[in-house]
Amino acid sequence: MLRLIPILFCFVIAIGAASPAKAAEGEHPPHLHWSFQGMFGSYDKAALQRGYKVYSQVCAACHSMDRVYYRNLTALGYSEAEVKAIAAGFTVTDGPNDEGDMFERPARPSDHMVNPFPNKEAAVYANNGAFPPDMSLLAKARHGGANYIFGVMTGYEEPPVDAELLPGQYWNRYMPGHVIAMAPPLSDGMVSYEDGSPETVAQYASDVAHFLSWASEPTLESRKRTGFKALLFLLVFAGVMYATKKKIWANAH
Amino acid sequence: MASGERASFKNPVVNWIDERLPVFTLMNKEYGVFPTPRNFNYFWNFGAIAMVMLVLMLVTGIVLAMHYTPHADHAFGSVERIMRDVNWGWMIRYLHMNGASFFFIAVYIHIFRGMYYGSYKKPRELLWIFGVLIFLLMMATAFMGYTLPWSQMGGWAATVITNLFSAIPLIGGPLVELLWGGFSVDNPTLNRFFALHYLLPFVIFAVVFLHVWALHITGSNNPLGIEPKGKQDTLPFHPYYTAKDTFGLSIFLILYLLVSFYAPNMFAHPDHFVEFNPMQTPPHIVPEWYFLPFYAILRAITFDIGIPFTEIVFIPAKLGGVIAMFGAVAMLFIMPWLDTHPVKSARFRPQYKLFLLLLVVDFLILGYVGMEPADAMLFGSIKLLYLGQLCTAYYFAYFIVILPWLSRTEKALPLPSSISEAVLNKHKAKPSPEAAA
Numbered sequence: 138m139l140r141l142i143p144i145l146f147c148f149v150i151a152i153g154a155a156s157p158a159k160a161a162e163g164e165h166p167p168h169l170h171w172s173f174q175g176m177f178g179s180y181d182k183a184a185l186q187r188g189y190k191v192y193s194q195v196c197a198a199c200h201s202m203d204r205v206y207y208r209n210l211t212a213l214g215y216s217e218a219e220v221k222a223i224a225a226g227f228t229v230t231d232g233p234n235d236e237g238d239m240f241e242r243p244a245r246p247s248d249h250m251v252n253p254f255p256n257k258e259a260a261v262y263a264n265n266g267a268f269p270p271d272m273s274l275l276a277k278a279r280h281g282g283a284n285y286i287f288g289v290m291t292g293y294e295e296p297p298v299d300a301e302l303l304p305g306q307y308w309n310r311y312m313p314g315h316v317i318a319m320a321p322p323l324s325d326g327m328v329s330y331e332d333g334s335p336e337t338v339a340q341y342a343s344d345v346a347h348f349l350s351w352a353s354e355p356t357l358e359s360r361k362r363t364g365f366k367a368l369l370f371l372l373v374f375a376g377v378m379y380a381t382k383k384k385i386w387a388n389a390h
Numbered sequence: 391m392a393s394g395e396r397a398s399f400k401n402p403v404v405n406w407i408d409e410r411l412p413v414f415t416l417m418n419k420e421y422g423v424f425p426t427p428r429n430f431n432y433f434w435n436f437g438a439i440a441m442v443m444l445v446l447m448l449v450t451g452i453v454l455a456m457h458y459t460p461h462a463d464h465a466f467g468s469v470e471r472i473m474r475d476v477n478w479g480w481m482i483r484y485l486h487m488n489g490a491s492f493f494f495i496a497v498y499i500h501i502f503r504g505m506y507y508g509s510y511k512k513p514r515e516l517l518w519i520f521g522v523l524i525f526l527l528m529m530a531t532a533f534m535g536y537t538l539p540w541s542q543m544g545g546w547a548a549t550v551i552t553n554l555f556s557a558i559p560l561i562g563g564p565l566v567e568l569l570w571g572g573f574s575v576d577n578p579t580l581n582r583f584f585a586l587h588y589l590l591p592f593v594i595f596a597v598v599f600l601h602v603w604a605l606h607i608t609g610s611n612n613p614l615g616i617e618p619k620g621k622q623d624t625l626p627f628h629p630y631y632t633a634k635d636t637f638g639l640s641i642f643l644i645l646y647l648l649v650s651f652y653a654p655n656m657f658a659h660p661d662h663f664v665e666f667n668p669m670q671t672p673p674h675i676v677p678e679w680y681f682l683p684f685y686a687i688l689r690a691i692t693f694d695i696g697i698p699f700t701e702i703v704f705i706p707a708k709l710g711g712v713i714a715m716f717g718a719v720a721m722l723f724i725m726p727w728l729d730t731h732p733v734k735s736a737r738f739r740p741q742y743k744l745f746l747l748l749l750v751v752d753f754l755i756l757g758y759v760g761m762e763p764a765d766a767m768l769f770g771s772i773k774l775l776y777l778g779q780l781c782t783a784y785y786f787a788y789f790i791v792i793l794p795w796l797s798r799t800e801k802a803l804p805l806p807s808s809i810s811e812a813v814l815n816k817h818k819a820k821p822s823p824e825a826a827a
Contacts, residue, residue, distance in 0.1 A: 278663035364651025375640035
C-alpha cells in the first residue's frame with residue numbers, strides 16, 4: 138500500500154489545486170441536472186433549438202454572440218438548408234464592392250451572429266449605461282455556469298426594504314451584489330414552442346442556459362468521446378505495463 | 391564524451407554510425423546499462439514524468455503558436471478560434487493548459503522527494519541547484535503563458551506581478567517599463583511575453599540536459615540515502631526502470647487526461663473567459679494554483695522594516711514582500727549548505743522527517759491563504775493574514791533555524807550497511823510465496 142503514496146499525493150494535490158473559487162456575494166444558484174454533465178453527457182438538441190429560439194427572440198435584442206457563426210447551428214440539429222434560411226433572415230454590411238461602396242446583403246452561414254448594436258458605445262448608450270455582455274462565452278465566464286444563468290433568469294425578486302435601487306436597476310437573488318441592470322427578460326408564454334414544452338419562465342431559462350452552455354463549449358461532445366477512448370487505451374496500457382514490470386522485476390527481489 | 395569504451399552492435403548500420411559518432415554507445419551507457427540503485431520507490435518516477443510533461447508542453451505549445459495571434463486586439467479571439475474552429479484545437483489547448491498544472495504537480499512531488507530523501511546533499515548539490523533553476527524558469531514561463539490568452543485574469547495577473555518589480559529601489563521603475571514595453575500592460579507587453587514564453591521552454595530544456603548530465607555523474611540517490619557500494623546494490627536502468635517508469639507514467643497520464651478531458655476548466659477561473667479590459671479590475675485576482683503559496687508569502691509582509699519608533703524605513707512593506715517571495719525560492723538554492731547533517735534519508739532522521747512533513751502542511755496552508763482574498767477572515771473572527779504570516783515565519787524558520795540546528799543536534803537511527811542487505815532483509819522478513827507453496 139505504501140507504494141501508492143506518490144499516486145495518492147497526485148490526487149491530493151490535484152484536488153487541493155482545484156480551488157473552488159468563491160462567488161462574491163449573491164446566493165449559490167440551484168443545482169439543476171443537465172444532460173451534458175457526466176462522462177457520457179451530451180447536449181439535448183431539442184433543448185438547444187428551443188434555447189436558440191429564446192436567444193434569438195429575446196436575448197439577441199441586446200446581447201451579441203459574435204464568436205458563434207450561423208454555420209455552427211448545424212450542431213443544434215438543423216440541416217444546411219435550414220441554417221442558410223436562418224442566416225438569410227439577418228442583414229450584414231459587406232464591402233467595399235468594385236465601386237468602393239459598402240453594401241448590405243443577407244447573412245450567410247459563414248457570418249458570425251449579427252450584433253444587435255453597431256458598436257459597444259451604442260450598446261451602452263441604449264442600455265442605460267450598462268453593457269450587455271457578449272454571450273458566446275457567458276456560461277464559462279460566470280461561477281456556476283448553466284446553473285448561474287438559470288438562476289439569474291429566474292431569480293428576480295422584490296428588493297428588500299432597506300435596498301436603494303436607482304432607476305433601471307433590479308434586484309436579483311443570484312446576481313453577485315444582487316443589483317442587475319437588466320429588466321426581467323422572460324415572462325410566461327412570450328416565446329411559442331412547437332414541441333409542446335411548457336412555455337414558462339423556468340423552461341425558457343433552462344433552455345437558454347442549455348443553449349449558452351453549448352455556445353461556450355461547442356466541442357464538449359467530441360471531447361468526452363475522445364477522452365473515453367484515450368482513457369480506455371491508457372488503462373489497458375497501464376495494465377500491460379504493470380504486468381511487464383512485475384515480470385521484469387520478478388528475479389530482482 | 392568521445393573517449394571511453396565503445397559498445398559493439400550487431401546491426402552494421404548502427405555500428406557504422408557508432409564508429410563515427412558514438413551516440414548508440416552513449417545511449418547504452420546512460421540509459422541501457424546505467425547502474426541504478428535497486429531500491430527506488432514510486433517517488434522516483436517523477437523525474438521521468440516531468441520530462442515527458444516538458445516534451446508534451448513543447449509539442450502542444452508549438453502547435454498552439456501556429457494558430458495564436460500575439461496581438462492585444464486578436465489574442466483572445468484567436469484562442470477562441472483554436473477552441474472552436476481549428477481541427478483538434480480544443481484538445482491541444484486543453485492538454486497545454488492542464489499540462490502546465492500537471493507539470494507542476496509532478497515537479498512539486500519531485501522536489502518533495504528530493505527533500506525527503508536528502509537528494510540535495512553532497513555530492514548532488516549542483517544537480518539540486520539545476521533543479522531549482524528549472525523550477526524558477528518554469529514559474530517564469532507559466533506566468534507569461536497565463537497572460538497570453540489576454541483574458542481579464544491573465545492581463546490583471548500580469549499587471550499585479552509586473553508591478554511588484556517597481557518595489558526594487560532605483561531600477562524598479564525603469565525595469566517595470568522595460569517589462570511592459572510602455573507605461574501599462576498593453577500590446578508590447580503581450581508581444582514580449584509571447585516571445586519569452588516561446589523561448590524559455592528551450593532554456594528549460596537546456597538546463598534539464600545539465601540536470602540529467604549531473605545526475606549521471608553522481609548517480610541517483612535512493613530511499614535509504616546510502617550510496618551503492620557495488621553491483622549487488624544496483625540494477626541496469628533498462629529494462630528495470632524503463633518498465634517501472636512507464637508504468638508510473640501511465641498512471642500519471644490517466645489522471646492528467648481525466649482532468650483534461652472531463653474537467654478541463656477545473657483550474658481556470660471564470661475571468662479567464664472574459665477579454666482583458668485594462669479599465670476594469672476584477673474583484674478578486676488570483677494567480678494559478680501553483681503560485682498560491684508564494685503569493686501568500688508575498689502578501690504576508692504587510693509591515694515596513696526600519697528602526698522602531700522612528701520614521702526611518704529601510705525596507706517598505708511592498709519590497710519586503712517581494713524579497714520574501716523570491717527569498718522563499720532562494721532558500722531552496724542554499725538548502726545543501728543549511729542542512730549539513732551527514733545522513734541523507736528522512737527514514738533515519740525522525741526529527742527532520744517531522745519538521746519536513748510540517749513544512750508540507752505549512753506550504754499547503756499557505757496555498758489556501760493565497761487563494762483567499764487579502765482581507766479574508768478565519769472562522770469569522772481571526773484575520774487570515776495572521777495565519778499567512780505564521781506560516782511564512784515557519785517556512786523561513788525551517789530553512790534558516792531548524793535545518794542548521796538539526797544538523798548539529800539530531801541523532802540519526804542506525805543505517806543499514808548496504809542497499810542490497812536492506813533489500814534482502816526486507817524480503818526475508820516476509821514469507822516468500824514459493825516457500826508457502
